[in-house]
Amino acid sequence: MAGSTAVVIGGVDTHGHTHQAAAIDSAGRILGSAEFEACAQGYRELLAWLRDHGSVDSVGIEGTGSYGAGLCRHLLAEGVRVLDVDRPDRRTRRTRGKSDPIDAESAARAVLAGTATTVPKDRSGAVESIRTLRIARSGAVKARTAAMNALRTTISTAPEAMRSGLEALMPAKLVDTCAALRPDRDKIEDPLQGTKLALRSIARRIESLDAEVHELDAALTRLVRQAAPTTVAILGIGVDHAGQLLVSAGQNPERFHSDAAFARLCGVAPVPASSGRVSRHRLSRGGDRQANRALHMAVVVRLGRCPRTREYVERRTAEGLSKPEIMRCLKRYLAREVYHALRVDLQELGGLDTI
Numbered sequence: 644m645a646g647s648t649a650v651v652i653g654g655v656d657t658h659g660h661t662h663q664a665a666a667i668d669s670a671g672r673i674l675g676s677a678e679f680e681a682c683a684q685g686y687r688e689l690l691a692w693l694r695d696h697g698s699v700d701s702v703g704i705e706g707t708g709s710y711g712a713g714l715c716r717h718l719l720a721e722g723v724r725v726l727d728v729d730r731p732d733r734r735t736r737r738t739r740g741k742s743d744p745i746d747a748e749s750a751a752r753a754v755l756a757g758t759a760t761t762v763p764k765d766r767s768g769a770v771e772s773i774r775t776l777r778i779a780r781s782g783a784v785k786a787r788t789a790a791m792n793a794l795r796t797t798i799s800t801a802p803e804a805m806r807s808g809l810e811a812l813m814p815a816k817l818v819d820t821c822a823a824l825r826p827d828r829d830k831i832e833d834p835l836q837g838t839k840l841a842l843r844s845i846a847r848r849i850e851s852l853d854a855e856v857h858e859l860d861a862a863l864t865r866l867v868r869q870a871a872p873t874t875v876a877i878l879g880i881g882v883d884h885a886g887q888l889l890v891s892a893g894q895n896p897e898r899f900h901s902d903a904a905f906a907r908l909c910g911v912a913p914v915p916a917s918s919g920r921v922s923r924h925r926l927s928r929g930g931d932r933q934a935n936r937a938l939h940m941a942v943v944v945r946l947g948r949c950p951r952t953r954e955y956v957e958r959r960t961a962e963g964l965s966k967p968e969i970m971r972c973l974k975r976y977l978a979r980e981v982y983h984a985l986r987v988d989l990q991e992l993g994g995l996d997t998i
Contacts, residue, residue, distance in 0.1 A: 649697030654751025657711035663743035686717040703728040703754035707763035727761040764893030780859040787852040821846035871988040879941030891934035902982040910935040911974040
């Protein structure tokens with residue numbers, strides 16, 4: 644092992660049950676590699692192992708938002724500088740191969756080379772609550788849609804006496820009617836009674852999911868309005884869009900040094916696409932697509948409600964820009980506005996309690 648004064652840079656390849664760690668010094672020499680359990684005790688052992696090699700400068704972790712979230716929280720709580728590292732590209736894996744020790748070493752070298760600069764999201768505050776609530780709501784909405792599709796499919800093949808009375812009903816009335824059906828369990832072999840039982844079961848599942856979505860919506864509305872009042876006040880940015888933008892940005896505003904960095908995160912930064920005498924930019928295909936969607940829908944709202952936005956579209960159309968190019972410009976301008984609003988909100992968020 645190196646002396647206690649050696650500067651150590653760590654790299655971690657994360658997995659569901661184990662984490663592979665590698666340590667290098669400031670000159671890039673490999674100091675060691677070891678595997679640890681992905682649990683609280685394993686996190687402590689991993690950090691102790693790194694410190695046995697010297698003074699830990701920083702640690703690069705693959706997947707700070709997934710398998711590495713627990714380790715990231717532990718290291719940050721211990722005062723260790725953590726950087727989020729992208730997975731090695733295909734070219735690197737073709738030349739060096741693929742293994743956990745190799746990936747861990749690559750993560751450490753990315754930190755040393757300065758190519759890993761992304762600060763992980765702060766997952767200790769209200770924004771993390773918003774993220775988890777949005778996951779629950781998204782799952783409930785998808786399940787409700789699947790259940791409604793199953794209800795419609797079952798009705799389409801139901802006995803004629805039942806089908807003709809249900810097909811014309813609006814969704815809310817249809818669910819209420821099916822939930823109130825009373826099948827005769829003693830005659831369940833009769834297709835009519837079996838269909839009644841199936842429809843009632845699906846309809847009551849939809850009612851349960853409706854109640855779940857309503858509860859989550861109420862919690863999200865309260866929390867997002869408390870966490871991001873400045874962002875929610877922006878024209879076109881509703882509670883749902885503000886919640887997504889909060890989650891995409893993370894609770895630590897220092898992750899973004901400028902509105903351009905935030906625009907790149909949202910996939911709305913202009914990408915040069917010039918050639919010869921043609922000078923133009925195109926839409927970005929990268930970034931957080933959910934954040935991109937939130938900005939896109941906000942621009943759509945502005946196109947219908949904001950006279951200044953419509954005037955801008957008319958002017959740029961007269962200049963020869965296509966509709967996709969104009970939408971890109973509008974989303975970029977909106978990203979700048981949202982960036983400054985988020986910074987105001989997040990800087991005041993420190994003392995907000997989570998649900």
